[in-house]
Amino acid sequence: MKNRQEWILDVPSPARFPRDPQDDGKDAGAPPNAEVVREDSRRARGLQTLTELTGDAGAAAIDAMRDIAPEFADWIVDFSYGDVLSRPGLDRRTRQLATIAALTALGNARPQLKVHVQGALNVGCRPQEIVEVMMQMAVFAGFPATVNALAVLREVLGGESGG
Amino acid sequence: MKNRQEWILDVPSPARFPRDPQDDGKDAGAPPNAEVVREDSRRARGLQTLTELTGDAGAAAIDAMRDIAPEFADWIVDFSYGDVLSRPGLDRRTRQLATIAALTALGNARPQLKVHVQGALNVGCRPQEIVEVMMQMAVFAGFPATVNALAVLREVLGGESGG
Amino acid sequence: MKNRQEWILDVPSPARFPRDPQDDGKDAGAPPNAEVVREDSRRARGLQTLTELTGDAGAAAIDAMRDIAPEFADWIVDFSYGDVLSRPGLDRRTRQLATIAALTALGNARPQLKVHVQGALNVGCRPQEIVEVMMQMAVFAGFPATVNALAVLREVLGGESGG
Amino acid sequence: MKNRQEWILDVPSPARFPRDPQDDGKDAGAPPNAEVVREDSRRARGLQTLTELTGDAGAAAIDAMRDIAPEFADWIVDFSYGDVLSRPGLDRRTRQLATIAALTALGNARPQLKVHVQGALNVGCRPQEIVEVMMQMAVFAGFPATVNALAVLREVLGGESGG
Amino acid sequence: MKNRQEWILDVPSPARFPRDPQDDGKDAGAPPNAEVVREDSRRARGLQTLTELTGDAGAAAIDAMRDIAPEFADWIVDFSYGDVLSRPGLDRRTRQLATIAALTALGNARPQLKVHVQGALNVGCRPQEIVEVMMQMAVFAGFPATVNALAVLREVLGGESGG
Amino acid sequence: MKNRQEWILDVPSPARFPRDPQDDGKDAGAPPNAEVVREDSRRARGLQTLTELTGDAGAAAIDAMRDIAPEFADWIVDFSYGDVLSRPGLDRRTRQLATIAALTALGNARPQLKVHVQGALNVGCRPQEIVEVMMQMAVFAGFPATVNALAVLREVLGGESGG
Numbered sequence: 001m002k003n004r005q006e007w008i009l010d011v012p013s014p015a016r017f018p019r020d021p022q023d024d025g026k027d028a029g030a031p032p033n034a035e036v037v038r039e040d041s042r043r044a045r046g047l048q049t050l051t052e053l054t055g056d057a058g059a060a061a062i063d064a065m066r067d068i069a070p071e072f073a074d075w076i077v078d079f080s081y082g083d084v085l086s087r088p089g090l091d092r093r094t095r096q097l098a099t100i101a102a103l104t105a106l107g108n109a110r111p112q113l114k115v116h117v118q119g120a121l122n123v124g125c126r127p128q129e130i131v132e133v134m135m136q137m138a139v140f141a142g143f144p145a146t147v148n149a150l151a152v153l154r155e156v157l158g159g160e161s162g163g
Numbered sequence: 164m165k166n167r168q169e170w171i172l173d174v175p176s177p178a179r180f181p182r183d184p185q186d187d188g189k190d191a192g193a194p195p196n197a198e199v200v201r202e203d204s205r206r207a208r209g210l211q212t213l214t215e216l217t218g219d220a221g222a223a224a225i226d227a228m229r230d231i232a233p234e235f236a237d238w239i240v241d242f243s244y245g246d247v248l249s250r251p252g253l254d255r256r257t258r259q260l261a262t263i264a265a266l267t268a269l270g271n272a273r274p275q276l277k278v279h280v281q282g283a284l285n286v287g288c289r290p291q292e293i294v295e296v297m298m299q300m301a302v303f304a305g306f307p308a309t310v311n312a313l314a315v316l317r318e319v320l321g322g323e324s325g326g
Numbered sequence: 327m328k329n330r331q332e333w334i335l336d337v338p339s340p341a342r343f344p345r346d347p348q349d350d351g352k353d354a355g356a357p358p359n360a361e362v363v364r365e366d367s368r369r370a371r372g373l374q375t376l377t378e379l380t381g382d383a384g385a386a387a388i389d390a391m392r393d394i395a396p397e398f399a400d401w402i403v404d405f406s407y408g409d410v411l412s413r414p415g416l417d418r419r420t421r422q423l424a425t426i427a428a429l430t431a432l433g434n435a436r437p438q439l440k441v442h443v444q445g446a447l448n449v450g451c452r453p454q455e456i457v458e459v460m461m462q463m464a465v466f467a468g469f470p471a472t473v474n475a476l477a478v479l480r481e482v483l484g485g486e487s488g489g
Numbered sequence: 490m491k492n493r494q495e496w497i498l499d500v501p502s503p504a505r506f507p508r509d510p511q512d513d514g515k516d517a518g519a520p521p522n523a524e525v526v527r528e529d530s531r532r533a534r535g536l537q538t539l540t541e542l543t544g545d546a547g548a549a550a551i552d553a554m555r556d557i558a559p560e561f562a563d564w565i566v567d568f569s570y571g572d573v574l575s576r577p578g579l580d581r582r583t584r585q586l587a588t589i590a591a592l593t594a595l596g597n598a599r600p601q602l603k604v605h606v607q608g609a610l611n612v613g614c615r616p617q618e619i620v621e622v623m624m625q626m627a628v629f630a631g632f633p634a635t636v637n638a639l640a641v642l643r644e645v646l647g648g649e650s651g652g
Numbered sequence: 653m654k655n656r657q658e659w660i661l662d663v664p665s666p667a668r669f670p671r672d673p674q675d676d677g678k679d680a681g682a683p684p685n686a687e688v689v690r691e692d693s694r695r696a697r698g699l700q701t702l703t704e705l706t707g708d709a710g711a712a713a714i715d716a717m718r719d720i721a722p723e724f725a726d727w728i729v730d731f732s733y734g735d736v737l738s739r740p741g742l743d744r745r746t747r748q749l750a751t752i753a754a755l756t757a758l759g760n761a762r763p764q765l766k767v768h769v770q771g772a773l774n775v776g777c778r779p780q781e782i783v784e785v786m787m788q789m790a791v792f793a794g795f796p797a798t799v800n801a802l803a804v805l806r807e808v809l810g811g812e813s814g815g
Numbered sequence: 816m817k818n819r820q821e822w823i824l825d826v827p828s829p830a831r832f833p834r835d836p837q838d839d840g841k842d843a844g845a846p847p848n849a850e851v852v853r854e855d856s857r858r859a860r861g862l863q864t865l866t867e868l869t870g871d872a873g874a875a876a877i878d879a880m881r882d883i884a885p886e887f888a889d890w891i892v893d894f895s896y897g898d899v900l901s902r903p904g905l906d907r908r909t910r911q912l913a914t915i916a917a918l919t920a921l922g923n924a925r926p927q928l929k930v931h932v933q934g935a936l937n938v939g940c941r942p943q944e945i946v947e948v949m950m951q952m953a954v955f956a957g958f959p960a961t962v963n964a965l966a967v968l969r970e971v972l973g974g975e976s977g978g
């Protein structure tokens with residue numbers, strides 16, 4: 001194995017390794033220098049990613065939180081979507097499948113799993129790919145985690161409103 | 164959104180949707196009909212996937228478990244590697260990144276995270292992709308989960324033995 | 327304490343230590359040699375155990391999963407029920423109580439807890455034994471885990487449909 | 490199924506259903522009327538159960554906690570061992586196996602798992618029974634939970650001090 | 653840093669460090685000598701704290717549990733409220749905020765979070781303080797934990813019955 | 816109870832409700848308008864809070880992460896410390912005790928618990944207050960969570976290096 005020194009030299013900068021045709025560089029405006037980035041670019045990037053993943057549903061859900069915790073609503077947009085989920089370095093489909101893996105394994109974030117299953121479909125994940133990730137979680141988090149996640153997927157695919 | 168009926172018709176059979184050039188069909192021998200598959204094909208497929216992901220390390224670790232729980236050692240090979248991790252339907256890199264997402268989020272499976280980080284590197288994931296998945300987990304499972312996972316990644320990359 | 331060597335010599339083979347009168351040997355057909363066991367015996371054993379634990383309810387629930395994840399439905403039957411829950415070595419009542427302990431402690435698998443509470447009653451666990459296991463979990467997983475599990479038990483005992 | 494009313498009538502009082510020859514009634518002094526029980530009987534009962542399960546090791550570990558949190562040391566003796574683990578209603582072996590199930594599934598309580606594996610051996614659980622419970626947890630909490638628990642069991646059986 | 657020896661000498665007895673004007677000494681009757689404390693004082697202290705935190709709701713919920721697990725209902729009163737939540741050493745508002753932090757982070761105890769949010773309001777926590785604690789949990793347990801906890805807070809504040 | 820409308824009117828703006836003498840307004844420079852705040856103020860505020868809580872240790876730990884995940888190191892400073900832990904609205908002692916509650920309950924973030932125990936001492940929490948919070952967690956997350964957290968506290972207080 002390479003040692004860490006070699007590995008560091010070997011790592012492409014995040015801006016240089018889109019690996020998927022879908023990752024067509026639209027994220028390339030990400031911050032080259034975090035210190036001088038203004039909040040408004042985080043906000044704009046966050047809102048764009050939020051819309052790409054969730055359509056109008058995500059913004060509505062976040063707005064509903066503004067009466068009780070307005071700064072937290074901002075953090076979701078600025079940090080979760082603006083800093084994290086909009087990063088280049090992984091194509092969006094892999095990001096969404098990784099999110100589904102985590103939420104399936106944690107097992108206590110059903111509303112969020114529902115949002116991100118829809119988001120995965122929105123960025124082009126096939127239903128069967130989502131099924132595959134959820135099935136794989138049976139190995140790492142147990143069968144109940146997978147059963148309950150598949151039920152969420154079925155709701156989203158069937159357009160059911162259940163919860 | 165499509166309703167479930169349409170979705171079902173739309174789903175390609177698992178055997179037909181490798182999406183990644185690395186997924187070159189070597190998994191294509193997966194069971195077309197589970198009822199008539201013999202245990203020995205699960206075993207063979209499991210051992211092959213185990214070796215591809217972990218080199219010799221995984222087999223050694225599993226063998227060390229045979230004195231105390233031999234059937235469980237078999238289950239790891241037959242079920243985890245033979246049934247689950249060797250499935251087509253997701254390329255191996257996405258599978259490994261999904262595993263890393265889950266183990267990072269769960270936060271209580273450090274030895275397994277180490278094995279699967281190594282496995283991810285073995286099937287062609289770039290270190291930066293693993294970093295990306297671990298960073299993303301800060302949103303879903305909290306910052307400590309990411310910090311502790313990055314420490315495992317550093318150990319693997321540096322060839323450190325720490326634990 | 328005995329060292330590991332002595333312990334290994336001391337361990338009866340799984341097939342030889344039913345410890346409970348209820349464990350009357352009906353499991354004795356378990357695989358003497360995993361390598362040559364065919365899938366269809368796992369399937370048959372799994373379906374039998376599934377029915378013993380859940381009556382018709384379990385099979386119906388699993389069948390409902392076949393449209394979205396047919397292989398996962400098979401894994402539940404073949405692995406969870408066929409390989410694991412049908413093993414000799416523990417009487418069924420102890421197996422079900424151990425399952426209830428785990429699902430109570432994990433706290434995020436309410437539907438599965440409900441199924442296995444019913445399964446425990448089906449194989450002869452007394453309600454008070456289930457209560458005891460759930461109460462004991464307050465020590466290891468906290469009081470909320472026990473409160474929420476007891477609510478599941480009450481639903482099952484009262485024949486309530488709540489969820 | 491019986492309704493709740495019938496079930497309640499059907500439940501034997503805890504003091505009346507020891508189901509195991511080992512459960513020879515030595516717990517029969519448990520509180521017939523909680524309101525008038527004095528702390529010193531909880532303490533005495535707790536210390537007795539602590540010794541039965543852990544030999545001298547448990548008392549030593551708890552005493553080491555007295556400098557920093559003396560009341561918490563008391564709670565362990567009085568509540569965990571005096572109120573909970575000393576209850577009749579389940580034989581001690583089933584209690585210990587339920588504890589092992591929970592701690593295996595939770596996966597973040599390794600020191601406690603070690604204590605209770607030893608405790609299980611002390612009250613007559615066979616190593617293979619402990620293996621069975623740990624293996625079963627792979628279904629409910631994932632394979633890493635079982636792997637890590639089996640490592641703890643091996644330490645205890647081998648008299649290893651590793652951690 | 654002080655070493656442990658110095659620290660021990662430095663620790664005021666629990667009874668001597670109320671730090672908050674609200675902590676006016678009404679807890680001062682706490683056990684000076686655990687060995688001679690009778691159960692009935694734990695019970696009385698527990699019921700008083702239960703009422704202070706939950707009004708009549710808590711007692712009703714606990715009474716509803718008496719048919720199925722009467723001793724567990726007692727443990728909640730005697731141990732959770734009588735031994736733990738009624739302790740001096742932390743003012744009640746900090747205790748409730750710590751509880752809210754834990755239940756938000758655990759994410760699988762929604763009914764209990766609801767009770768303790770109401771309890772926090774009952775002992776004088778401001779809604780914005782509860783919001784702050786829940787927001788802070790995004791760092792340690794992830795954003796879904798906070799989103800779901802804020803939904804519980806909104807229910808309590810809005811007098812909604814959902815749940 | 817007030818309805819939500821009344822509650823919203825009743826909530827002081829975060830900048831107006833320091834409740835503790837230690838919260839002397841040094842945080843008052845927090846963003847009045849998030850949209851125009853520049854990254855460099857988040858960074859500066861984060862570094863200041865990091866130093867107040869962790870002395871030099873935190874910065875060193877974060878710097879060590881820069882080779883492998885530099886943006887994540889920034890997120891810790893900017894988001895965790897700059898956005899969240901530096902907020903007014905709760906005095907720092909309550910913030911640290913809430914963090915300790917969460918990390919004790921989660922049970923899989925030992926290194927972070929150690930940092931925040933030290934941070935709590937640094938901002939004036941008394942050891943006994945930390946003990947109280949950890950003891951309280953036995954109710955919500957089980958006794959092992961508290962035992963393991965107390966061991967971390969003892970390490971910090973004793974200046975032990977164990978880990």
